[in-house]
Amino acid sequence: MRMNNKLGVFLLGLTALALLGAGMARAEDQLDAETKARIDKYEQGPATIDVSKYPQGIQDNYGTFSQKCAQCHKLSRPVNCDYALPDEWSRYVKRMMHKPGSGIDSADGKKIYEFLTYDSSVRKKAMLDDKLAKLSADDKAAAVAKIKEVHDKYDNK
Amino acid sequence: MSDELKSNLSQPSDAGPTAARSTMPIWIIVLTLLLLFFGAVYFDHHSGWFDKQVYAPYTSADQLALYQPKSGAAAAQARGRPAYEAACGVCHGSDGLGKLGQAPPLAGSEWVAKDVASLARIPLAGLNGPVQVAGKDWNLSMAPMGAGMSDADLAAVLTYIRESWGNKYGAVSTDEAKTARAAINGNAPSAADLARMTPGERGHAVYQKFGCAQCHGPDAKGGVPNPNAKTAEQIPSLIYVADGYTKDELINFIKRGERDIPRMNPAGPEPPHFMPQWGPIITDSELDDLAAYLLSLKPKGENLGF
Numbered sequence: 001m002r003m004n005n006k007l008g009v010f011l012l013g014l015t016a017l018a019l020l021g022a023g024m025a026r027a028e029d030q031l032d033a034e035t036k037a038r039i040d041k042y043e044q045g046p047a048t049i050d051v052s053k054y055p056q057g058i059q060d061n062y063g064t065f066s067q068k069c070a071q072c073h074k075l076s077r078p079v080n081c082d083y084a085l086p087d088e089w090s091r092y093v094k095r096m097m098h099k100p101g102s103g104i105d106s107a108d109g110k111k112i113y114e115f116l117t118y119d120s121s122v123r124k125k126a127m128l129d130d131k132l133a134k135l136s137a138d139d140k141a142a143a144v145a146k147i148k149e150v151h152d153k154y155d156n157k
Numbered sequence: 158m159s160d161e162l163k164s165n166l167s168q169p170s171d172a173g174p175t176a177a178r179s180t181m182p183i184w185i186i187v188l189t190l191l192l193l194f195f196g197a198v199y200f201d202h203h204s205g206w207f208d209k210q211v212y213a214p215y216t217s218a219d220q221l222a223l224y225q226p227k228s229g230a231a232a233a234q235a236r237g238r239p240a241y242e243a244a245c246g247v248c249h250g251s252d253g254l255g256k257l258g259q260a261p262p263l264a265g266s267e268w269v270a271k272d273v274a275s276l277a278r279i280p281l282a283g284l285n286g287p288v289q290v291a292g293k294d295w296n297l298s299m300a301p302m303g304a305g306m307s308d309a310d311l312a313a314v315l316t317y318i319r320e321s322w323g324n325k326y327g328a329v330s331t332d333e334a335k336t337a338r339a340a341i342n343g344n345a346p347s348a349a350d351l352a353r354m355t356p357g358e359r360g361h362a363v364y365q366k367f368g369c370a371q372c373h374g375p376d377a378k379g380g381v382p383n384p385n386a387k388t389a390e391q392i393p394s395l396i397y398v399a400d401g402y403t404k405d406e407l408i409n410f411i412k413r414g415e416r417d418i419p420r421m422n423p424a425g426p427e428p429p430h431f432m433p434q435w436g437p438i439i440t441d442s443e444l445d446d447l448a449a450y451l452l453s454l455k456p457k458g459e460n461l462g463f
Contacts, residue, residue, distance in 0.1 A: 094461065100379065100391050
């Protein structure tokens with residue numbers, strides 16, 4: 001009986017390894033599928049953020065974010081995606097903003113950027129710190145200054 | 158009988174023979190697992206996954222003959238099919254019947270029957286505006302999908318179009334494709350000119366060469382109609398790409414294209430224009446220059462404050 005158990009574990013291990021080997025070999029062919037899966041994963045996450053502890057101005061900006069961004073895509077996409085740096089959000093918001101018919105003017109775009117930058121510095125702090133640590137000293141200092149600028153504008157007001 | 162034998166015979170046999178048991182050495186297990194792992198990788202790469210196309214691809218000698226190397230027009234047609242599918246088939250269809258609201262048919266099209274120079278002008282320079290094909294009016298725009306092809310590939314695609322789906326208009330030679338290209342490229346900058354230009358200037362030449370202006374406008378300000386596209390039913394402007402993309406992001410987007418354009422009315426028709434996948438068509442150095450040009454378009458002094 002003991003021998004049977006050992007044989008079972010051994011065979012399971014073999015099967016797992018064989019599948020892993022085949023899977024690894026196929027991974028390179030599935031990049032697009034993985035990118036799509038990544039976006040699907042973001043969109044399956046929560047679509048709302050608890051902003052009750054954020055400053056009132058940021059809560060107002062959350063309203064703009066919810067209203068404007070939901071016109072074209074699920075809110076869960078930006079809420080759960082792997083953007084966290086101010087420059088990443090700046091590019092992303094401007095990219096959306098400049099699409100014809102986006103209905104996002106520069107004032108709205110700035111509110112959305114400030115909300116996402118603030119939210120990332122709180123809710124995605126670990127991811128943000130990790131990304132900051134990988135930047136050059138100059139880029140890191142610039143990013144930290146941009147985050148501080150948003151906090152200075154809204155905190156304690 | 159010896160004393161020793163007597164002694165042995167007198168001993169009671171109280172136990173049968175036993176086999177010694179020892180644990181299998183761990184290195185054998187690890188080695189076996191590793192061999193199986195690499196075996197699985199090798200199997201995946203080389204086995205063909207037991208597909209009958211791999212192990213028994215032909216059912217007759219006639220079928221085998223179909224796959225033999227061809228010469229002349231037949232070779233050009235065989236070479237043209239994959240190039241056609243990659244560059245033209247998405248809109249004109251694998252069956253050459255076109256797609257309503259997207260691209261006119263090539264099967265039975267009088268344009269395919271025209272002389273080679275007239276036909277070649279379409280993939281080389283693109284086509285924008287009203288055109289009548291097989292008695293129907295079309296008003297669309299097509300990027301010059303053949304501008305980046307070699308003369309041999311262009312000749313092969315044109316041959317495939319002229320000799321497929323019931324068309325019988327004859328093969329196109331590489332020389333004919335070359336002559337047609339030379340006639341169209343009369344104003345294109347020479348290699349010496351290109352060498353003297355800045356990356357942005359070269360990028361502008363690339364923008365013109367590949368007909369980006371057909372959809373995004375001569376000044377890249379967009380505005381070409383794209384019915385039912387979520388982007389206000391128009392093709393987007395490019396003058397603000399510097400705001401939204403790093404150079405790498407922009408190049409990757411151009412390479413990848415965007416096949417599925419979000420619809421303004423989800424129940425409405427598919428927007429006729431989409432961003433082609435330029436990766437296989439524009440070279441890396443041209444893409445680099447094109448990105449430099451596009452990133453330079455942002456109006457000076459404009460600052461959104463974030």
